[in-house]
Amino acid sequence: MVVVNPLKCTGCAFCVPVCPSRAITSRGRAEIDTDRCVACLECLDYCPVAALCRGKNRKEPHE
Amino acid sequence: MNDRAHCDVLVLGSGMGGLATAALLARDGFRVIVAEKMPRIGGRCSTMDYDGFKCITGVVGVETKGIVQELFHRVGADFDVQEAGAPHYLINGQICQVPSRGGMKHLMMAAGADAMDVETVMNAITGALHWRTPSCDVALGDWLRQYTSNPKIIEIFQALVSAVLFVNVNELSVHTYFEFLRKLKGIQRFGYAPGGSIRLAQSLARVVLDNGGEIWTRCRVNAIKSHKNIVRGATVSRWGKSISIKAPVVISNVGPKETARLAETGILDHSYLRELDQRMKPAVITALQFAMDEPLFESNHLLVTGTQSLNSVYQPTMVCPEWAPEGRHLLVAGSAPRNCREPFDGNLEIERCLADLRAVFPDFDSRAKLLLAGTFQGAWPGMHSLPGEDMDRKTPVINLYNVGDGVKPLGYTGLPGVVATGIDVAEEVMGRNKILTGAP
Ligand SMILES: Cc1cc2nc3c(=O)[nH]c(=O)nc-3n(C[C@H](O)[C@H](O)[C@H](O)COP(=O)(O)OP(=O)(O)OC[C@H]3O[C@@H](n4cnc5c(N)ncnc54)[C@H](O)[C@@H]3O)c2cc1C
Ligand code: SF4
Ligand code: SF4
Numbered sequence: 001m002v003v004v005n006p007l008k009c010t011g012c013a014f015c016v017p018v019c020p021s022r023a024i025t026s027r028g029r030a031e032i033d034t035d036r037c038v039a040c041l042e043c044l045d046y047c048p049v050a051a052l053c054r055g056k057n058r059k060e061p062h063e
Numbered sequence: 064m065n066d067r068a069h070c071d072v073l074v075l076g077s078g079m080g081g082l083a084t085a086a087l088l089a090r091d092g093f094r095v096i097v098a099e100k101m102p103r104i105g106g107r108c109s110t111m112d113y114d115g116f117k118c119i120t121g122v123v124g125v126e127t128k129g130i131v132q133e134l135f136h137r138v139g140a141d142f143d144v145q146e147a148g149a150p151h152y153l154i155n156g157q158i159c160q161v162p163s164r165g166g167m168k169h170l171m172m173a174a175g176a177d178a179m180d181v182e183t184v185m186n187a188i189t190g191a192l193h194w195r196t197p198s199c200d201v202a203l204g205d206w207l208r209q210y211t212s213n214p215k216i217i218e219i220f221q222a223l224v225s226a227v228l229f230v231n232v233n234e235l236s237v238h239t240y241f242e243f244l245r246k247l248k249g250i251q252r253f254g255y256a257p258g259g260s261i262r263l264a265q266s267l268a269r270v271v272l273d274n275g276g277e278i279w280t281r282c283r284v285n286a287i288k289s290h291k292n293i294v295r296g297a298t299v300s301r302w303g304k305s306i307s308i309k310a311p312v313v314i315s316n317v318g319p320k321e322t323a324r325l326a327e328t329g330i331l332d333h334s335y336l337r338e339l340d341q342r343m344k345p346a347v348i349t350a351l352q353f354a355m356d357e358p359l360f361e362s363n364h365l366l367v368t369g370t371q372s373l374n375s376v377y378q379p380t381m382v383c384p385e386w387a388p389e390g391r392h393l394l395v396a397g398s399a400p401r402n403c404r405e406p407f408d409g410n411l412e413i414e415r416c417l418a419d420l421r422a423v424f425p426d427f428d429s430r431a432k433l434l435l436a437g438t439f440q441g442a443w444p445g446m447h448s449l450p451g452e453d454m455d456r457k458t459p460v461i462n463l464y465n466v467g468d469g470v471k472p473l474g475y476t477g478l479p480g481v482v483a484t485g486i487d488v489a490e491e492v493m494g495r496n497k498i499l500t501g502a503p
Contacts, residue, residue, distance in 0.1 A: 011409040011438035014120060017113035028409020028438050045102050045281060048443045 001037055001055060002044065004030045008051035015043040015052060069309040070096040070277075072492065073297055075284045075325075076316030078106030079122075079478060080467035082267040083485025084314050086138040089274035091493050096308060097271060098299050100283040103261065104268055106316070108478065110259030111435075115388035117259035118352050118435055123377045123395050124253040124364065125263065126479045134482050140266040144254040145382045151362040152222065153423065154215070155369075158360060166251075167219075174215035174368070183210045192244060197237045199451075204232035218368040223249070225399045226366055226375035228476050229346035229445040234403060239451035242474030250479070255363075255379045259386065282306075287313060287326040287463060294463040297325070312462045312492055318447045319343060319454045319469040332459045342452045343469060345444030347403050349412045351420075353394040353431035354387070359424050372398040372412060373419035394431055396420055403449070409438035450476055456488055464488045 006029055013026040023036035024043060030051070044052045072088050074081045077099035089095045103109055107121025125131060125144050135142035150161045152170055159173040167188070171181045187210045191197055197206055203224065207217055221232045227250055228235060228243065243249065256262045268278055282301040289295055296309040315322040320343055323331055349372075363381035367373050373396060380392040387393045398416035400407065413436045421427045439445045447469030448454065456470045466488050471480030 008442075010441045010443045011436075012120075012443050013435045013437040014111065016435055017111045017118060027413055027436050028411075045100075048101070048106075049441070 001034055001039055002032055002041065002052050003055070004032060005051045005053065008049050009047075010049055010051070012048060014046045014048060018042050018046050066304060066306050067309070068096065068306060069296070070094045071310065072096075072312045072314060073098065073308055073310035074314045074316060075287070075297065075322075076100075076106060076467070077104040077264065077268070077278060077280070078316045078467055078481065079108045079264060079267070080481040080485050081106075081314065081316030082264055082271065083134055083482045084316075084466050084489045085276060085278075086140065086267045086270040086274075087134075087486065087489035088492060089271045089276040090138050091489075092274075093492075093496075095271060095274075095276035096310070097268075097276065097278040098282045098284050098297070098308070099278065099280045102281050104278065104280065105261045105264030107439075108260050108264055110261035113434055114354070116352070116354060116391075116393050116434060117386040118393070119260060119350065119395060121439075122260045122263075122478055123255070123350075123379060123397075125256060125260070126247065126250050126477075127252045127254050129247065129250075129252075130479045130486070131482050134486060135266065138267070138270045140270050142266070143258075143262060144256050146252065146254040147363050147382055150251065151365050152219065153365045153367045154219070156423075158362065158365065160362075163251075170219050171216050174213070174219060176211070176213050176216050180211045180213055180216065184216060191237070191241050196241050199236045199238040201237045202233050203235045203237045203240045206237040207232070215368070222366040222368045222374050226397055228450045229348050229399055230403055230449050231399070231401055234449070236451055239473060243450065243476065246472075246474035247476070247479055250476075255383045255386070257383045257385060284317070284325060287315070287322070287460075289326065289460045289463065292459070293461045312464075314464045314466055314488055314492075315458075316465075316467045318442070318467060319458075319465050320447070321442070322458065322463070322465050326458070326460055326463060335459045339454060342454060343448050344404060344452060345440060345442075346446040346449050347400060347407050347412075347438075347440040348445035349398045349409070349416055350435075350437045350439070351396045351398075351413065351416055351433065352435045352437075353396070354434050355392040355394055355431050356390075357430065358392050359394060359427075359430060367419070367423060370398075370419040370423065372400055372415040373423070374398055376420075393434075399445070407438070407440045409440070412438060446471075446477070446480075450474075456484055456491075464491070 011028045071093040074097040109120040111118045375397045377395040466484040
């Protein structure tokens with residue numbers, strides 16, 4: 001599962017079109033439908049500000 | 064892959080600033096590596112495929128017959144941009160086409176301004192352009208209000224500066240505005256890139272590759288390395304590996320603040336860091352993208368006056384139909400808050416923009432379906448600095464430069480501004496290299 005860091009997310013919506021399961025919506029800030037997310041992690045690479053991270057522990061895979 | 068690499072010039076980021084610099088230097092014989100963290104190139108001049116629509120990541124309209132086109136020509140890249148034709152304004156609910164001569168006068172008349180007012184404002188503009196540029200301290204709005212009390216006239220200027228300079232008439236210095244008119248002629252000509260704005264980035268990337276350069280995507284820069292205040296390269300991660308890239312010149316396209324962070328702020332001098340903090344105020348904008356079955360209006364672009372935050376609407380599919388599935392249309396609406404320094408509420412700004420669209424276009428909700436609502440602010444803004452508030456392209460670390468929209472020259476904005484920084488830095492590097500190597 002992937003979570004959004006609301007302090008980092010700028011709301012650009014770049015993550016929305018890349019999600020194969022249409023789990024992300026964004027209106028000023030991204031939100032992830034955890035029931036739909038298949039944890040493919042594709043969205044992580046497209047976030048320009050590293051606001052998306054894996055799992056609940058907020059550990060950022062890229063940093 | 065090796066965990067070490069080296070090159071003559073390392074470019075951090077594949078935005079148009081980075082690619083312009085990389086293309087120029089690669090053509091001049093430098094071995095260039097471009098490190099880009101995203102899987103796609105172009106940064107805020109790219110394209111996202113969504114349900115067959117070529118959604119924007121930033122750039123919609125591309126200035127033509129100016130510095131961008133010149134750069135493409137100079138490096139031998141294909142500049143494929145379809146002209147959009149004359150600009151249109153929405154004034155008092157009416158669409159007005161701007162004639163090629165006397166445009167501003169025509170618009171003010173269309174706004175119902177009386178002839179005396181129009182003449183006074185026009186004389187003031189002529190004087191400011193050809194005789195004496197007004198002082199930096201005066202905001203464009205205050206300067207205009209010396210000559211007219213008609214709010215509709217001010218609104219025409221507001222729509223243009225909000226849409227193109229990402230700032231409001233009451234926040235932009237009149238000096239910067241006239242520099243913009245001088246340098247970019249107010250961007251009267253622009254167009255759209257067939258296939259999406261990413262095509263422009265790809266065209267420059269091809270020049271880099273054809274001249275022996277490399278472009279590494281999914282490659283995040285983690286730190287810029289320097290020794291005794293001279294840049295040495297950077298460490299990056301790619302495919303889960305850490306790689307150290309050695310380079311005598313590093314050109315950063317990631318924004319001046321991020322550059323400073325990656326260069327480990329401690330080694331940059333304090334006055335520079337203070338200046339970064341004081342000057343770098345990101346330009347905040349919102350872009351809503353919609354799918355439609357029919358165009359909403361007859362032109363491809365409208366600058367909108369008299370709204371709370373909406374400033375422009377584009378229908379690129381009127382010129383480049385392939386930006387949408389066959390028979391459908393893409394609409395891009397741009398807006399900016401009326402006070403760009405106040406705390407930004409993305410959701411509120413999106414609501415304001417939607418309310419403006421509904422007020423301006425009858426039956427908006429039944430004709431347009433929202434695809435993407437993007438807000439651009441903070442670390443990923445419309446532009447890294449407001450016009451006239453840019454940083455120097457040289458950093459305190461020797462041979463570490465910034466390119467991109469946080470270091471654009473006065474009077475420049477968006478893509479032309481970014482390209483101008485690339486040309487400036489590439490020429491500086493070529494010039495210094497000639498001195499060091501004694502080349503003629
Ligand atoms: C919604 C919107 C609409 C716009 N419309 C227009 C328009 O119509 N016309 C116009 O002329 N301008 C427009 N602009 C402005 C224009 O998009 C930007 O000024 C320009 O694209 C910025 O280019 P850049 O080279 O400065 O940086 P960017 O495009 O931001 O490129 C920076 C690159 O660096 C990469 N990067 C960042 N950090 C790292 C790291 N640590 N490691 C590796 N890579 C990294 C990023 O992923 C990115 O690809 C618009 C902007 C927005 C947001
Ligand atoms: S991890 Fe994959 S499925 Fe989950 S939100 Fe990101 S892109 Fe969508
Ligand atoms: S890509 Fe990142 S910053 Fe943009 S909306 Fe998604 S999570 Fe937020």
